Amino acid sequence: MALSGPEVEKQMPAEPQPGREQQSWWCLVFFLCFYGFMAQMRPGESFITPYLLGPDKNFTRTQARWVTNEITPVLSYSYLAVLVPIFLLTDYLCYKPVLLLQGLSYVSVWLLLLFGSTVLHMQFMEFFFSITMAARIAYSSYIFSLVPPAHYQRMASYSRASVLMGVFTSSVLGQLLVTMGRVPFSTLNYISLAFLTFSLVLALFLKRPKRSLFFNRGAPVRAEAAPSELHQMNPGPAQAVGARPGWPPAAWRDSTFVRMLRELGRAVQLPQLRLWSLWWVFNSAGYYLIVYYVHILWNVVNPTTDTTRVYNGGADAASTLLGALTSFAAGFVRIRWALWARLVIAVVTVLQAGLVFLMYKTNDIWLCYAAFVLFRGSYQFLVPIATFQIAASLSQELRALVFGINTFLATVLKTIITLIVSDKRGLGLPVCSQFLVYFVYFLVLFAAYFLAAVLVGLRHFQQSRHQPVPPAQELVSPMQEKATQDGAPRPAPEDGVFAVGDLSPQSEAKA
Numbered sequence: 001m002a003l004s005g006p007e008v009e010k011q012m013p014a015e016p017q018p019g020r021e022q023q024s025w026w027c028l029v030f031f032l033c034f035y036g037f038m039a040q041m042r043p044g045e046s047f048i049t050p051y052l053l054g055p056d057k058n059f060t061r062t063q064a065r066w067v068t069n070e071i072t073p074v075l076s077y078s079y080l081a082v083l084v085p086i087f088l089l090t091d092y093l094c095y096k097p098v099l100l101l102q103g104l105s106y107v108s109v110w111l112l113l114l115f116g117s118t119v120l121h122m123q124f125m126e127f128f129f130s131i132t133m134a135a136r137i138a139y140s141s142y143i144f145s146l147v148p149p150a151h152y153q154r155m156a157s158y159s160r161a162s163v164l165m166g167v168f169t170s171s172v173l174g175q176l177l178v179t180m181g182r183v184p185f186s187t188l189n190y191i192s193l194a195f196l197t198f199s200l201v202l203a204l205f206l207k208r209p210k211r212s213l214f215f216n217r218g219a220p221v222r223a224e225a226a227p228s229e230l231h232q233m234n235p236g237p238a239q240a241v242g243a244r245p246g247w248p249p250a251a252w253r254d255s256t257f258v259r260m261l262r263e264l265g266r267a268v269q270l271p272q273l274r275l276w277s278l279w280w281v282f283n284s285a286g287y288y289l290i291v292y293y294v295h296i297l298w299n300v301v302n303p304t305t306d307t308t309r310v311y312n313g314g315a316d317a318a319s320t321l322l323g324a325l326t327s328f329a330a331g332f333v334r335i336r337w338a339l340w341a342r343l344v345i346a347v348v349t350v351l352q353a354g355l356v357f358l359m360y361k362t363n364d365i366w367l368c369y370a371a372f373v374l375f376r377g378s379y380q381f382l383v384p385i386a387t388f389q390i391a392a393s394l395s396q397e398l399r400a401l402v403f404g405i406n407t408f409l410a411t412v413l414k415t416i417i418t419l420i421v422s423d424k425r426g427l428g429l430p431v432c433s434q435f436l437v438y439f440v441y442f443l444v445l446f447a448a449y450f451l452a453a454v455l456v457g458l459r460h461f462q463q464s465r466h467q468p469v470p471p472a473q474e475l476v477s478p479m480q481e482k483a484t485q486d487g488a489p490r491p492a493p494e495d496g497v498f499a500v501g502d503l504s505p506q507s508e509a510k511a
Contacts, residue, residue: 028146028207029143029146029147029155029158029159031202031205031206032139032142032143032146032159032206033158033159033161033162034162034202035099035139035199035202035203035206036139036159036162036163036166037162037163037165037166037169038166038195038198038199038202039102039103039106039139039166039196039199040163040166040167040169040170041166041169041170041173041192041195041196041199042106042110042170042192042195042196043170043171043173043174043177043188043191043192043195043313044110044113044174044185044188044189044191044192045170045174045192045316046171046174046175046295046312046313046315046316047174047178047185047188047307047310047312047313048113048295049067049295049296049298049299049312050185050299050307050310050312051113051185051186051188051189052067052071052122053067053299054185054305054307056184056185056186057117065424065428065430066119067122067296068293068296068422068430068431068434069422069423069424069428070119070123070424071119071122071123071126072126072292072293072296072422073418073419073422073423074123074126074127074130075126075129075130075292076292076411076414076415076418077415077418077419078126078127078130078131079130079133079134079411079415080411080412080415081130082130082131082134083134083407083408083411084408086098086131086134086135086137086138087134087137087404090135090137090138090141091141094145094208094209094210095138095141095142095145095208095209096142096203096206096207096208096209097208098135098138099135099138099139099142099203099206100200100203100204101131101135102131102132102135102136102138102139102203103196103199103200103203104200105128105129105131105132105135106128106132106196106199106200107193107196107197107200108125108128109125109128109129109132110189110192110193110196111193112124112125112128113125113189114186114189114190114193139159139163140156140159140160141400142206142209143155143156143158143159144156145209146207146209164320164323164324167316167320168317168320168321168324171313171314171316171317171320172313172314172317173313174188174313175311175312175313175314175317177191178307178308178310178313179308179311182307182308184307185307263394263398264398264401264402271338272337272338272341272389273389273390273394273402275341275342275345275389275452276341276385276386276389276390277390277402277406279345279382279386280386280390280406280407280410281406281409281410281413282410282413282445283345283349283352283379283382283445284406284407284410284414285410285411285413285414285417286352286438286441286442286445287376287379288410288414289414289417289418289434289438290356290359290372290375290435290438291376293422293431293434293435294359294372295312296431297359297368297431297432297435298312298315298365298368298369300430300431300432301362301363301364301365301368302365302368311365311369314369315369315372315373318369318373319372319373319376319377320376322373322374322376322377322380323376323377323379323380324380325377326377326378326380326381327380327381327383327384329381330381330382330383330384330385331384333385337385337389339456339457339460341389342449342450342452342453342456343449343450343453343457344382345382345449346446346449346450346452346453348378348379348381348382349442349445349446349449350442350443350446350450351374351378352375352378352379352442353439353442353443353445353446355371355372355374355375355378356371356375356435356438356439356442357436357439358371359371359372359375359435360432360435360436360439390402390403390406391403417441421434421437422434
């Protein structure tokens with residue numbers, strides 16, 4: 001029986017006010033980006049190593065091995081220990097408490113830097129710094145809980161830009177204060193502490209979301225609200241056809257976690273997903289080892305007591321700027337990645353190996369600075385390409401899981417290398433010898449990628465002799481694949497080529 005007009009009016013919800021709602025989340029996004037910028041204002045970070053080895057602390061140059069083999073390795077160990085708990089707490093607590101934890105940890109780091117005096121104090125400093133690193137996922141994921149999915153890509157670019165701008169501004173400010181203002185490193189750390197305290201106060205005023213990706217999904221409140229991508233790809237018991245009743249239990253069989261595992265099993269069969277995930281694990285591990293120890297290397301190459309001639313902040317600023325530019329340029333690369341990806345990775349990896357060897361061999365600090373800037377820029381060039389190649393074939397929920405697994409495996413590998421090469425319980429190598437080991441590491445990766453590129457090229461050449469060249473394999477999101485299986489046509493990329501920047505709506509919400 002149809003409802004009458006007045007009854008329908010009673011059951012219809014009040015019309016939303018899109019203008020006011022949009023203005024509200026725009027204000028939240030602006031405040032979050034401002035917080036992200038201020039949280040990066042740490043002008044003393046680029047000068048921590050010369051600060052520890054200078055007259056302000058009890059670590060003289062003859063005790064530099066304490067910093068290299070006893071203090072810095074703690075960062076890798078503690079990061080591995082806190083990565084998974086922080087990842088789970090971020091989603092379970094809906095982001096804001098973890099951002100507050102990050103702010104408190106930053107303040108603790110600089111308090112220990114300023115007032116600590118023993119190796120144990122500095123090891124605790126590295127532990128708190130590892131918490132700040134693991135908690136970065138809270139900031140990058142928080143913004144997706146504030147805005148509609150249609151705005152994910154744009155909002156992600158805003159939050160990323162605010163972080164990069166904060167890092168660049170902080171490095172330039174630190175370098176100007178040291179070189180032109182002749183500000184001592186201890187004063188620079190007090191300035192950093194002031195900035196971080198202010199960012200902690202800002203975090204108190206962040207709005208705590210009511211939903212998150214896994215633990216606090218919530219139920220859709222409007223009839224037109226779209227279910228999750230995994231739910232659409234794997235319908236529940238009310239939609240499933242031919243399912244055996246009672247085995248396994250419907251609640252377990254149709255849970256988000258089980259659906260994610262099923263989709264993950266299908267996704268790992270994609271060659272491009274496997275390739276770029278392996279790149280993420282192995283190259284990220286090598287990259288962060290270089291980043292962790294390069295400041296110690298600079299101090300060995302340029303052991304000056306004149307603080308105004310230390311240009312670590314300028315090198316960090318230049319590497320951040322180049323990394324942002326190469327990341328942006330990567331979005332315009334249009335090649336057949338299914339055919340050329342391994343060769344591109346091999347070329348970038350051998351370039352990185354050469355730059356690491358230059359840092360190991362040179363006694364010129366400016367060459368060492370330049371090599372690090374180019375090394376960091378080359379890595380950042382491949383990051384957005386890898387991000388898209390991985391994310392384009394996954395649902396929104398699965399992206400976070402895959403990126404989390406890749407990051408965890410990279411952290412495990414980095415920790416193993418640190419234990420063997422850097423830790424005093426392992427080889428305990430000095431920093432210059434460590435860079436020689438890292439050069440060999442990147443050289444081995446280059447050989448593996450180049451061999452894979454040759455094999456793919458030979459296979460492609462043999463196939464092209466017997467049949468027409470097929471279009472490049474395009475990574476698609478599971479939603480598009482589902483639509484294709486249901487009979488809906490999916491447009492192919494022009495000439496079998498697709499660009500890194502050509503994101504589908506389902507792939508815009510990358511973590």
